[in-house]
Amino acid sequence: MTDYETTNDCGGTDSDRVDTDGGVDAEYPGAAPPERFRDDGFVEPRRTFRERLVTGLGNDRKALAGAVVVVGFIATALFAPIIAPYDPNTTFTILQEPATSSTTADGEFFHILGTDSFGHDVLSRIVYGARVSLLVAAATVLFAFTIGTVIGTVAGYYGGWVDSLLMRYIDFQWAFPTLILAAGIIAFAGGLGVWNVIIAIGVAFIDDFARLVRGEVLSIREEEYVMAARAVGMGDTRIMSKEILPNAVAPIIVQVTLMIPLAILAEAGLSFLGLGVTPTTPTWGLMLSEGRQFISQAWWISIFPGFAIMITVLAFNMFGDGLRDVFDVKEGEVSDR
């Protein structure tokens, strides 16, 4: 087993890499080795999901670095009250420069990243801002994933009018950039707030999952094991959940990882436009929006939250790119607008 683990190059990052991993000599304990015959005459050993993940990502420094930052981001969001130096709504002296202290009646307070125009500590607000980003990103992707997967599976499996209906819906979404559709939903749903943001961005993401899953299901449903399942009298629902979806897991996982940064960007965009969460909530987009007005006097209000967005999105992108290489999902198969 260790034989091919050392020689495989799953961690490569180029779609055009030449796979030098023959895998022919790999020793398998037990009965007939599971094999995949390839066009070039080599035989690729079938690895388990976890093996592919561990060996693949383990060799990909870029993906690992991304993963570390992603974990840091999640930890920051979860433990914000412990990490943040101050409460995000406490007011100190306004427009305090980075790495200076402000003096109030309660004593002296040090501000690593300065204070904003309300006198809030910028670092504390960035730390708390991670919470909104994480919540919105996780919830929108979960929402879009659930609905999109159901729609895509049903459409791909049954075809017919269900499929036509889905394709028309996808046509409709094609006509809208995510942020515009989300803004439109906010307009018609009425009102700001984190749940409206989640629904607005979530709806705008449904088509990405639906289209991907539909495509996967279309190819998988012709596989022999699906016919076998049908032949032994398995019901449609069970075939979809037990036979088809588990085999479409890899591209779905990649899609999820690549949609999270898009959700973070969309949330930041909506907040920046003033169409996101309520104005007092600490979010990165709102901080940028407020900082823009003070760009001549206080660059730090907008620059630091901007870097927070950039680093988080970059980390998710690097991690997602690594996953895509590991699972050998083609660019373009999953959408990363």
Add this chain to the structure above:
Amino acid sequence: MRRYVAKRVLHAIFVMWLVATVVFFGLRAIPGGPIRAMLGPEATPSAVESLRTQLGLDQPLYVQYAEWFSGMLAGDLGTSITTGQEITTLIAAAFPRTFSIAIVGVIVGLGLAIPAGIVSATRKHEPADYVATVAAFLGLSMPAFFIGILLALVFGVRLGLLPIFGYTPIGEGFVPWLRSIILPGIAVGLPYAAIVMRMMRSSLLETMNEPYMTTARAKGIDSRVQLYKHAMQNALIPVVTVAGIQVALILVGSVTVEIVFGIQGIGRMLVDSIIDRNYPVTQAVILLVAAIMVFANLAVDILYTFIDPRIRYGGEP
């Protein structure tokens, strides 16, 4: 080929009809009704009634639908409920601004992405490739409005080279116009460049591994001819698709970047109308954006007929 183009045009018309219909019913599906949402809970019954009449909401649904469509086809998008101006007039004023930003964005984007993609693919794993790849990753990870703020800070506030607020119409001179939109244009162009460059790189790498390229190399054809005549023709097809679809990115970028640079474009109009609950304007802007998207996609489809010989000779892509 003619059949193919006709099919694409029909599809574009169908999508526009679908979008307009959804927008029509979307307005009427607002919880509590659009009038209450616009005027607030304390509006007098007579105010509610007059706005209902003004928007034609007092008529039967099918009449409203017919009027909405005939008005739209005649270029009448209604009036703004806050200022009473014709929405078409408002759009005519705002559109050139957004269009200017978008044009600069596309030029900057393609001007960076295509050469960078070619260099990156032909010098794979060399320093130039790494620089381009890392830059593309950064471009993908920065929202346009943040790039805009950074640019404004460096070139406007620090260096004092360019204005960071407002728009100068092209009628007042080309240079002042360019100075007012170059930073917003770059801000929306960079994320666009990142996506197109990645596609250019991977597509060219894939093409260069094709057997016909091996043949070209074996025949000893000049490497420039190989690249620009043989490889590029095929490699550009997916790039054109991405460049067309990603006009969406430019549009979204413009919406946010207009806010950064205080430009009263389409994006500003959309945001203000949503905040004011000025539904007729929101509807019109959403339709306009959809029309631009549909048109961009149609343009890509038609462009295919020129660059993809399979379509030129009657096939499907």
